Amino acid sequence: MKIITAIVITAFLAYVLGIYSTLPWWSFAISSFVVSVAIHQKPGKSFLAGFLGLFLLWAGLALIKDVANEHILSTKVAQILPLGGSYIVLILVTGIVGGLVSGLAALAGSYLRKSK
Amino acid sequence: MLAMRIVPFLLSGLCTVGLVIALNTQLPAGGSKTPRLGYFLSPQLGFWQNAESANTNFSGEVKLANLKGKVDVYMDDRLVPHIYAENDLDAYYVEGYLHAKYRLWQMEFQTYVAGGRLSEIVGEERLPTDRFFRRLGMVYGAEQTMANMEKNPEMKATMEAYSDGVNAYIKSLLPQQIPFEYKLLDYKPEAWSPFKTYLFLMYMSYDLTGKGSTSDLQMTNAKNYFGYEDFNKLFPNVEDSLDPIIPKGTMFVKPAIVPQTPANIDSAYFGKTINSTAMAPVVPDKDNGSNNWAVSGSKTKSGRPILCNDPHLGLNLPSLWYEVQINTPTHNTYGASFPGSPAVIIGFNDSIAWGVTNAGRDVLDFFDMKFKDSTMSEYMYNGVWTKATHRKEVIKIKGKPDQVEDMAMTVFGPVMYDRAYKNQSSEGKYLAVKWTASTPGNAVETFYRLNRAKNYDDYLKATSLWSCPGQNFVFASKTNDIAIKQQGAFVAKWKRQGDFIMPGTDSSYDWQGIIPIDENPMIKNPARGFVSSANQMAVDTTYPYYLGTANSFPLYRGIIINRKLTEMNGITPEDMQHLQMENYNVFAEMARPVLLWNVDENALNADEKKYIDIVKNWNLKGDYNEKGATVFKCFWDSLEAEVWRDDYQKSKLPMPWPDAPTLLENLMHDSVYAFADNINTPDKKETIKDDAMAAIKKATAHLKELEASNTLEWGKFKDTRVNHLLKIPALSRLHLPIGGGEHMINATKPTHGPSWRMIVHLTDEIEAYVVYPGGQNGNPGSKYYDSFVDSWAAGKYYRVLFVNKAAAAKHEKMKWHITFTNS
Numbered sequence: 001m002k003i004i005t006a007i008v009i010t011a012f013l014a015y016v017l018g019i020y021s022t023l024p025w026w027s028f029a030i031s032s033f034v035v036s037v038a039i040h041q042k043p044g045k046s047f048l049a050g051f052l053g054l055f056l057l058w059a060g061l062a063l064i065k066d067v068a069n070e071h072i073l074s075t076k077v078a079q080i081l082p083l084g085g086s087y088i089v090l091i092l093v094t095g096i097v098g099g100l101v102s103g104l105a106a107l108a109g110s111y112l113r114k115s116k
Numbered sequence: 117m118l119a120m121r122i123v124p125f126l127l128s129g130l131c132t133v134g135l136v137i138a139l140n141t142q143l144p145a146g147g148s149k150t151p152r153l154g155y156f157l158s159p160q161l162g163f164w165q166n167a168e169s170a171n172t173n174f175s176g177e178v179k180l181a182n183l184k185g186k187v188d189v190y191m192d193d194r195l196v197p198h199i200y201a202e203n204d205l206d207a208y209y210v211e212g213y214l215h216a217k218y219r220l221w222q223m224e225f226q227t228y229v230a231g232g233r234l235s236e237i238v239g240e241e242r243l244p245t246d247r248f249f250r251r252l253g254m255v256y257g258a259e260q261t262m263a264n265m266e267k268n269p270e271m272k273a274t275m276e277a278y279s280d281g282v283n284a285y286i287k288s289l290l291p292q293q294i295p296f297e298y299k300l301l302d303y304k305p306e307a308w309s310p311f312k313t314y315l316f317l318m319y320m321s322y323d324l325t326g327k328g329s330t331s332d333l334q335m336t337n338a339k340n341y342f343g344y345e346d347f348n349k350l351f352p353n354v355e356d357s358l359d360p361i362i363p364k365g366t367m368f369v370k371p372a373i374v375p376q377t378p379a380n381i382d383s384a385y386f387g388k389t390i391n392s393t394a395m396a397p398v399v400p401d402k403d404n405g406s407n408n409w410a411v412s413g414s415k416t417k418s419g420r421p422i423l424c425n426d427p428h429l430g431l432n433l434p435s436l437w438y439e440v441q442i443n444t445p446t447h448n449t450y451g452a453s454f455p456g457s458p459a460v461i462i463g464f465n466d467s468i469a470w471g472v473t474n475a476g477r478d479v480l481d482f483f484d485m486k487f488k489d490s491t492m493s494e495y496m497y498n499g500v501w502t503k504a505t506h507r508k509e510v511i512k513i514k515g516k517p518d519q520v521e522d523m524a525m526t527v528f529g530p531v532m533y534d535r536a537y538k539n540q541s542s543e544g545k546y547l548a549v550k551w552t553a554s555t556p557g558n559a560v561e562t563f564y565r566l567n568r569a570k571n572y573d574d575y576l577k578a579t580s581l582w583s584c585p586g587q588n589f590v591f592a593s594k595t596n597d598i599a600i601k602q603q604g605a606f607v608a609k610w611k612r613q614g615d616f617i618m619p620g621t622d623s624s625y626d627w628q629g630i631i632p633i634d635e636n637p638m639i640k641n642p643a644r645g646f647v648s649s650a651n652q653m654a655v656d657t658t659y660p661y662y663l664g665t666a667n668s669f670p671l672y673r674g675i676i677i678n679r680k681l682t683e684m685n686g687i688t689p690e691d692m693q694h695l696q697m698e699n700y701n702v703f704a705e706m707a708r709p710v711l712l713w714n715v716d717e718n719a720l721n722a723d724e725k726k727y728i729d730i731v732k733n734w735n736l737k738g739d740y741n742e743k744g745a746t747v748f749k750c751f752w753d754s755l756e757a758e759v760w761r762d763d764y765q766k767s768k769l770p771m772p773w774p775d776a777p778t779l780l781e782n783l784m785h786d787s788v789y790a791f792a793d794n795i796n797t798p799d800k801k802e803t804i805k806d807d808a809m810a811a812i813k814k815a816t817a818h819l820k821e822l823e824a825s826n827t828l829e830w831g832k833f834k835d836t837r838v839n840h841l842l843k844i845p846a847l848s849r850l851h852l853p854i855g856g857g858e859h860m861i862n863a864t865k866p867t868h869g870p871s872w873r874m875i876v877h878l879t880d881e882i883e884a885y886v887v888y889p890g891g892q893n894g895n896p897g898s899k900y901y902d903s904f905v906d907s908w909a910a911g912k913y914y915r916v917l918f919v920n921k922a923a924a925a926k927h928e929k930m931k932w933h934i935t936f937t938n939s
Contacts, residue, residue, distance in 0.1 A: 015160075018158070018159075018160030018161070019160070021160065021161055021290050021291040021292045022291060024140075024155075025140075025154050025155045025158040025160075025161050025162070026136045026139070026140065026154055029132055029136060033132075043124070043128075057159075058157070058158070058159050061159035061160065061164065062159045062164050065159060065164045065165075065167040066164070066167060068167070068169035068170065068171070069167035069168060069169060069170060069897060070170045070899070072167070072168075072170075072896075072897055072898070072899060072901075073163065073164075073166060073167040073168075073296070073896060073897030074164075074167065076846040076847055076896055076897075077163055077846070079845070079846035080300075080844060080846050080847075085846075093157070094157045094159065094164070097139065097153060097154060097157050098157070098158070100135060101132065101135055101136055101139065101154065104128055104131050104132040104135060105132045107128040107132075108125055108128040108129040108132055111121055111122075111124045111125035111128055112125050
């Protein structure tokens with residue numbers, strides 16, 4: 001399915017850009033936009049693909065760090081932010097923040113292709 | 117149709133950009149600011165990168181260009197590094213590297229505080245702190261000491277090697293690896309330099325001798341308000357219960373300096389009215405102090421000396437201390453180091469052990485200057501208009517234009533208070549500050565030499581270099597010498613000199629000299645078999661120099677330490693552990709009978725009687741579950757308030773409250789106490805018994821509230837915590853199960869107490885026990901961040917691993933090995 005391809009490529013490109021740590025954290029917005037232009041889908045599906053690509057990447061990476069860390073830092077950060085000290089909520093928030101930026105960029109990409 | 121697509125494209129594009137901008141901005145949130153959330157939450161760049169795996173392997177090979185030889189570091193299971201280097205400079209290079217690796221944010225933050233640069237990273241709200249420190253001369257003082265140390269090739273090379281090590285680590289950092297707090301506050305580490313070490317040491321001087329920057333002005337208010345005679349009763353120079361560091365009856369040599377009291381002292385000083393009010397944004401805890409003692413082999417089970425030290429400071433995470441062993445061909449030393457400075461500060465080596473407590477002597481004074489006009493270009497000094505130089509301090513403020521402080525410099529020092537920096541009643545006064553910390557010092561050279569000391573003579577030479585903050589250096593050696601010396605640059609003062617603001621128009625009130633080093637109080641191998649200090653006055657009144665007001669010197673810990681050490685024999689390190697954790701309150705022992713004697717029990721209601729009975733049956737200990745400790749404290753504080761509140765109420769200016777011994781010692785002598793009378797009731801003459809009854813009634817109401825909220829137990833009442841340096845609760849350790857407190861050997865108060873506990877048994881193979889309320893790794897995302905806190909609270913210690921390189925290589929507790937090479 002097209003949407004799965006889009007999700008995987010969105011996540012992969014965001015991960016690769018993230019390795020270059022001198023680039024800003026939002027660099028993936030550009031790659032998600034490009035993916036959405038290249039793999040054209042309806043706006044709703046494009047948003048979903050962009051959102052899920054980053055949600056899964058960010059929540060997944062956070063989860064891996066968090067399990068190895070035995071929730072020491074996430075529990076503290078979830079009190080500072082404040083999210084009631086819940087590391088699960090913090091991981092979800094992490095995924096949603098990345099997902100929203102990526103999804104909106106993908107949405108713009110979808111409209112751009114359509115407008116050609 | 118095109119427009120119908122372009123519009124949603126533009127809209128969604130704008131939304132994306134808008135969201136990115138919002139997530140890339142620090143947004144205001146309840147008085148502070150959020151991190152840049154997108155960056156902060158990014159798993160590849162933000163805080164998740166600081167979530168250190170619980171199974172982290174700390175081993176590795178590090179290549180550093182500036183190393184001369186190879187350095188092996190073995191990390192034990194508590195993450196204490198044991199540094200084995202082929203030469204001294206390499207050892208300090210690697211010490212700097214490790215400090216940075218585990219404590220970079222903290223060591224840099226501390227220098228931001230000391231150097232008055234908090235506004236740069238936090239914003240305008242910290243400007244008052246920055247101005248205060250700049251105007252006190254913190255940067256100026258660090259410059260003086262640095263210039264002096266640049267002339268000393270050995271120390272210059274040491275400071276530079278250390279600094280290079282810190283910078284080697286900073287340079288190796290990838291953007292995602294910077295410590296957590298940088299990401300939270302959104303700034304980046306900058307390069308380290310030896311100057312930052314000097315700034316940090318200035319902060320320690322402020323913490324331990326800077327009390328006068330607030331108290332001298334408040335004491336002046338109190339003297340003006342009460343008049344000199346009454347002031348003397350509230351803030352005496354001597355206390356009868358004193359058990360000094362140097363036993364009473366010791367003969368002192370004839371003084372080299374006999375300070376001359378100015379002729380006009382009664383009118384110009386004791387009677388003069390200079391109203392002032394000032395409150396430092398960061399006031400040093402008045403009980404910044406410590407315990408140290410050493411017992412000779414004659415009192416121990418092994419026949420070898422034991423040395424103990426627990427410095428009482430603010431309890432913070434990351435801790436002020438970082439445990440380390442440094443082994444080179446010249447020395448093998450273990451102990452607590454300061455992240456931010458080379459060498460070991462409190463510890464031991466193959467031959468000796470040493471520790472420190474604060475001397476508490478007043479080395480910071482204010483002079484009231486007379487300037488020709490508000491440009492502060494000329495001031496009156498010894499009858500002539502004298503030119504003042506000017507010093508500019510530029511304070512950068514995040515998101516705002518710089519603030520420039522223009523300070524006039526006088527013969528005494530910088531003019532801290534002037535028209536531009538004033539307090540509510542300064543009336544255009546110009547106050548210059550003179551402080552020994554601002555004069556060229558030798559910085560850490562004393563500790564550098566102590567790290568290498570082999571015997572008593574080395575100890576004496578090393579400590580003689582020490583100028584500020586004045587310390588009581590305790591010493592013990594394997595060869596069974598014990599000693600204690602109070603060392604620092606102490607001013608030879610006439611009685612009451614510098615307790616108040618002094619006239620600055622001529623030299624008659626100026627300091628007349630520094631007391632010669634060999635006249636400083638000291639004692640070696642006394643007949644009683646032990647030496648000790650607990651910040652009490654070092655000597656009795658037969659000492660030829662003025663030490664300062666008695667309220668600078670806590671009285672009671674010294675009494676109980678000396679009593680216990682006198683009683684103890686056949687001492688073991690375990691006995692010493694119990695002694696450091698002793699919660700017996702000798703103040704309460706003296707004050708309880710006085711309190712009970714003044715209470716008419718027949719006049720009490722049932723509740724009041726119940727609480728009085730709790731005090732009567734109390735074992736005088738501040739253990740965690742003791743209710744008596746809480747009830748006693750509330751009664752006594754309430755009594756002090758009854759006695760003095762009416763006298764203080766009428767002053768509009770801040771004044772210091774009399775210290776604990778003042779009321780107690782007066783009531784022990786005399787049941788008629790003039791201050792007992794409430795000056796607001798002219799038709800009635802209250803006695804101390806009236807005050808005591810009123811105090812019990814008022815305190816009982818409060819005690820019932822405590823009991824209702826289940827916090828009458830002493831430990832719950834005082835509620836000890838170890839705060840993160842940014843005071844963020846989630847990064848702090850709260851509600852710790854520990855007793856102790858003021859007047860007790862275990863001086864653990866709510867946010868202040870034993871910041872490092874050490875016991876060193878000087879047997880052939882040294883046996884040492886240590887613990888501190890923190891952890892080796894400053895990263896809040898590490899399991900080693902607070903790993904010692906529970907042991908510390910429970911009074912448990914860690915047996916130190918003090919081994920040579922060959923033994924370290926195969927020791928089962930050495931979990932990791934890092935090699936440092938230059939290629």
